[in-house]
Amino acid sequence: MEEDEGIGVHLEVPDMLVTIEKCMHCGACVGTCPENAIYLNDVLLEFNSDCTRCGRCVRMCPVGALKLEAKA
Numbered sequence: 001m002e003e004d005e006g007i008g009v010h011l012e013v014p015d016m017l018v019t020i021e022k023c024m025h026c027g028a029c030v031g032t033c034p035e036n037a038i039y040l041n042d043v044l045l046e047f048n049s050d051c052t053r054c055g056r057c058v059r060m061c062p063v064g065a066l067k068l069e070a071k072a
């Protein structure tokens with residue numbers, strides 16, 4: 001069985017790093033975000049500029065697909 005699971009990622013948060021190949025579409029990050037800054041559908045994972053970089057989604061992601069780059 002072959003299935004194309006590739007989804008795109010759209011980032012308006014410059015220091016959010018997403019390893020999209022790891023993402024399994026669980027939605028945990030979306031549910032934990034207090035700012036509703038994450039949007040997920042079948043083809044796209046999006047982080048919008050409402051993100052306050054609180055780091056909750058990073059800690060919540062079960063596969064470590066998300067990372068916030070430390071501010072220099």
Ligand code: SF4
Nearest residue numbers: 033051052054055057
């Ligand atoms: S870092 Fe915080 S505010 Fe930004 S997307 Fe993740 S949970 Fe939402």
Ligand code: SF4
Nearest residue numbers: 023024026027029061
């Ligand atoms: S919590 Fe991680 S694996 Fe789940 S949808 Fe978000 S980025 Fe993907």
